[in-house]
Amino acid sequence: MIVEDFILRLKPYEGGKPIEELKRELGLDSEIIKLASNENPLGASRKAVEAIRKSAENVYLYPDGNSYYLKKKMSEKLGVEEDNIIFGNGSDELLELIYRTFATKKEDEILYCYPTFIEYKLIGMAFNKKIKELPLKNYRYDIDALIENINENTRIIFLNTPNNPTGTIIKRNDIESVIEKVNSSCLVVIDEAYYEYAIKEDDYEELLDLYKNNNVIILRTFSKAYGLAGLRIGYGIAQSEIIGFLNRTKPPFNVNLLAQEAAIAALDDSEHINKSVELNRQGKEFLYYEFNKMGIDYVKTYSNFILFDVKKDANYVYEELLKKGVIVRSMAGYGYKTSLRVTIGTLKENEIFINRLKEVLGV
Ligand SMILES: Cc1ncc(COP(=O)(O)O)c(C=O)c1O
Structure with missing residues (x-):
């Protein structure tokens, strides 16, 4: 071979x-x-584990490819429409779908500050993409440098807040400056995998409404505070056009049946x-x-x-x-x-x- x-x-x-x-x-x-x-x-959550037990008998069935009940519940919780939500086999899968859907041209460039979540790089390399990594400054995203490095080929920008592995955050107005700077063919990914921890800090600003921008997707996961890492389920919130594009490249049954049931139960376990x-x-x-x-x-x-x-x-x-x-x-x-x-x-x-x-x- x-x-x-x-x-x-x-x-x-x-x-x-x-x-x-x-x-x-x-x-x-x-x-x-x-x-x-x-x-x-x-x-x-005990509620999630109980839901898994109850659903175990059903695993001979394919899962709902549209995560219908989970989506409905999530939409109520977040106050966004159902067609603004997509679930993935972990947010990892959503990262991959984002690459697969939006970074399809040879000249496309990927931009982020590093060290950050290593998958941005690993998936980019697997797709043979041109990756521009800028150093963090004092362990934080260097937004000025990031903005300077945006060009007409920049196709995906990864903003990780809080940033793994440093734990630092990006201020909302900095994120807004990035969104303002990019053109309509660039997707800004705001990866909030640790949202539930961050939002309890006094100075962490809510970012959810930024999904109303036409070229933003917010990623969150059930793997961290929800304690469901082994089930592999994460989600994205974006304009329905973006979600529609991702649904076109998504494998049909990407979120397994137990993960969907557990996530529904976990959402009730505040x-x-x-x-x-x-x-x-x-x-x-x-x-x-x-x-x-x-x-x-x-x-x-x-x-x-x-x-x-x-x-x-x-x-x-x-x-x-x-x-x-x-x-x-x-x-x-x-x-x-x-x-x-x-x-x-x-x-x-x-x-x-x-x-x-x-x-x-x-x-
Ligand atoms: C910043 C960040 N994004 C995404 C992920 C992936 O999460 P998931 O388990 O939902 O694939 C992680 C996991 O460590 C992470 O740290």
Whole structure:
């Protein structure tokens, strides 16, 4: 078989190390904590799990390709029309559909600041697109530079707020400046995967109504605060024209039946979201406090993860933590050679993480 060079250059996505894999490496009875993939440490909403149980018998049926009931519920919750919503097999799939639908010409360019969510790059490379990555400035999107780099070929701009892996946000008026600058053939993607955490912060501005612009799509997910990462379901909100285009390239049954049922139930469980966000707030305070005591620099986060700088080789610290059963993410591959990203866990997980980190750093 022969594939083109750009396919040969791709590397499979490396996620956080799975717990089972580390258990096999360290011995099966080891206690492992995974704070590497920004999942909800409280787990899924009980209501969602109950809905999955109830629907399990129906999995011999194809799912509803239009997510009819879920869309209806989401439309009521958000106060947008049903034809302004699309669901995907994770927001990852929506990112891919966006590329597939809108970046179809050879000269199309993709623009974003980096480090950010790595999938923008990986999918772009898989589509052999020209990618313009501008450096973050002080861990934040550099909107001036971004605007300067917009040209007639810019086809997709990814704005990630809060930004993974830094946890920083983009101000609403900066996002508006980007939207004003682009021409009608450029789609501005506002990726709010961590929305439920961010919106509880005093200075996080609601962005939902920006979907009323003709060339904006807002992405959110059930993988983070809703605790449904394993089911793979995310959604996009945009003008019906954009949603219509994406529906043309979407696989027919992209969101599975259990995911649809669980998401419907999860939308009714605001208590679970509130508890999850509160636990995150407490965990964040605890980690800030401990980092301060240890003299570790960190970036103030609007999300459920923290980027912190150990001033030592991040890969070394990552490996040493692994040996102690703690999975975090080294940020060396993102250019932050001495920084790691930790997902905020339960209070107990956070304590274990800090204790192991102290052992590794010898403080
Ligand atoms: C910024 C951002 N966008 C999108 C995603 C993908 O989420 P999903 O699980 O819905 O595919 C993630 C997951 O880590 C993320 O951090």
